[in-house]
Amino acid sequence: MTPAVEQRTGHHRPAGSTAADGWSAVITPELAGWGHAGLRVAELGPGERIALDTAIDEAIVLPLAGGFRVTCGDEILELAGRPSPLAGATDFAYLPCGARASIESPAGGRVAVATARTSRGLPFRAGAAAGVPVELRGAGPSSRLVRNFAAPAAFEADRLIAVEVITPGGNWSSWPPHKHDEAGPAESVLEEIYYYEVADGPDGPGVGYQRVYGSPGHPIDVLAEVRTGDVVLIPHGWHGPAMAAPGYDLYYLNVMAGPGPERSWRISDDPAHAWIRASWPDQAVDPRVEALAGGQTS
Numbered sequence: 001m002t003p004a005v006e007q008r009t010g011h012h013r014p015a016g017s018t019a020a021d022g023w024s025a026v027i028t029p030e031l032a033g034w035g036h037a038g039l040r041v042a043e044l045g046p047g048e049r050i051a052l053d054t055a056i057d058e059a060i061v062l063p064l065a066g067g068f069r070v071t072c073g074d075e076i077l078e079l080a081g082r083p084s085p086l087a088g089a090t091d092f093a094y095l096p097c098g099a100r101a102s103i104e105s106p107a108g109g110r111v112a113v114a115t116a117r118t119s120r121g122l123p124f125r126a127g128a129a130a131g132v133p134v135e136l137r138g139a140g141p142s143s144r145l146v147r148n149f150a151a152p153a154a155f156e157a158d159r160l161i162a163v164e165v166i167t168p169g170g171n172w173s174s175w176p177p178h179k180h181d182e183a184g185p186a187e188s189v190l191e192e193i194y195y196y197e198v199a200d201g202p203d204g205p206g207v208g209y210q211r212v213y214g215s216p217g218h219p220i221d222v223l224a225e226v227r228t229g230d231v232v233l234i235p236h237g238w239h240g241p242a243m244a245a246p247g248y249d250l251y252y253l254n255v256m257a258g259p260g261p262e263r264s265w266r267i268s269d270d271p272a273h274a275w276i277r278a279s280w281p282d283q284a285v286d287p288r289v290e291a292l293a294g295g296q297t298s
Contacts, residue, residue, distance in 0.1 A: 011212065011222045015229025022050050025231055027193060029117060032233050036159060036257035037191040038115035039231065042103070044068075049104040052095070057115040058122065058160055059095040060150055062253070064197070066109015072101040072124040079126070081109060085197055085251040086166060088294070089132040089147050094157065096121050112195060114150070116160035116257035127155050134293050136285050137173075142276065143286035144173040145293055152263050161190070161256040161265055167208075167244040168288040169199070174240030176273035179215045180258075180266065181236035188266040190258040192234040194242070196226045199249040206248030212239045238270045 013027070020026045025041040032038070038057060041064070042050050052059070061070050063081030070077045070093040082090045095101050097118050103111055133154050135146040148154050150162040167173040180190045198206035210232045212222035218236035226232065244250035256265065269277070 011220065011233045012210075012224035012226070013231040013233065015227060018231070024229065025195070027231060027233070032191070032193075032235070034191045034235050036117050036259065037193055037255050039193050039195055039253075039255050040113040040115070041110065041195065041229070043110050044103070044105040044108060046108040047104070047106060048108070049102050052101045052103060052113060054095050054097050054099045054101065054115070056097055056117055056119070058097050058118045058158055059113050059115045060157070060160060060162055061093040061095065061103060062112045062114060062149075062162070063090045063092070064110040064112055066105050066107060066111075068109060068111055069104045069106065070095070070101060071104070072099050075124055077124075077126045080129070085164065086199065086249060086292075089129045089134065089149065091129045092127045092149060094122065094125050094127065094155075096124060099124065112253055114160060114162045114253070114255040116158070118158040118160075120158040122156065122158060136289055136293055138175065139280035139285050140283035141171050141286070142173070142175050142280065143168070143171055143289040145289050152265065157263065159257045159263060161263065163254050165242075165252050165254065166289075166292055167242060167250040168286055169244050169248045169250070170246040171244050171286060172241035173244070173250075174242040176276040177211070177213075177238040177240035177270040178267040179236070179238045179270070180268070181215060181218050183260060186266060186268050188258060188260050188262065188264045190256040190265065192239070193255040194232040194234065195253040195255070196230045196232070197228045197251040198226070201247055206250075207245050208248065208250040209243040209245070210239075211241055211243075212237050214238070
């Protein structure tokens with residue numbers, strides 16, 4: 001098997017390797033080899049439009065850069081968006097299953113569509129940027145910013161969970177390593193997608209790294225160099241750290257969904273590294289994370 005095929009079919013999907021039908025990235029449950037979570041990303045020029053049939057998925061349309069107009073039936077939502085994922089929270093749109101929709105960018109932009117398999121119908125509606133809960137997680141070199149825009153407590157959906165994370169250059173996130181691959185009081189079974197964007201440096205594109213390794217009964221071994229547009233698929237196992245190389249701020253969108261009756265995010269830390277959390281109270285939060293939050297935390 002050639003390296004190109006290995007990249008296209010493995011857990012690390014480099015930018016462009018899953019492009020199809022006008023989308024720069026397409027991850028369906030079938031392509032991922034699992035049953036629930038999906039993602040699409042599109043780069044649209046000024047006035048360009050792309051169609052989306054949600055079929056048996058619910059979806060969230062999330063502007064990454066630029067503003068968008070989302071049409072579903074006779075209803076239209078205008079999303080102001082943002083200049084980039086590093087610039088702050090954004091408004092977004094929820095699409096129900098069975099919807100025939102279109103996404104248009106009047107001035108051009110980049111958009112992500114997070115999806116989850118569902119049979120429950122919820123209304124087409126918007127989520128406001130001002131209502132996105134912002135969390136400062138970790139401390140010291142583990143400091144990162146989390147925007148819980150579609151976490152269970154923040155926004156109603158049937159199966160879909162989605163959050164954004166920003167990790168300043170030189171810091172680690174998804175740390176300590178954790179997992180959610182066993183049903184029970186300690187964990188909820190969730191498939192997870194990481195979609196990455198990395199800040200450019202003065203002389204070229206930035207770079208980061210992602211580690212995923214096996215948990216009991218769930219073998220997996222990933223150590224991937226990630227760049228803007230890359231996707232990492234996590235069906236199971238311990239995942240972390242997501243490493244921001246010094247000088248390159250790291251953004252990722254997490255999309256999660258699973259088979260359990262409860263929409264929840266419960267995790268277990270790798271016992272070898274769980275002590276890291278207890279060290280945070282003795283460390284200051286990275287001031288770059290506080291600056292990104294702009295005082296708007298909850």
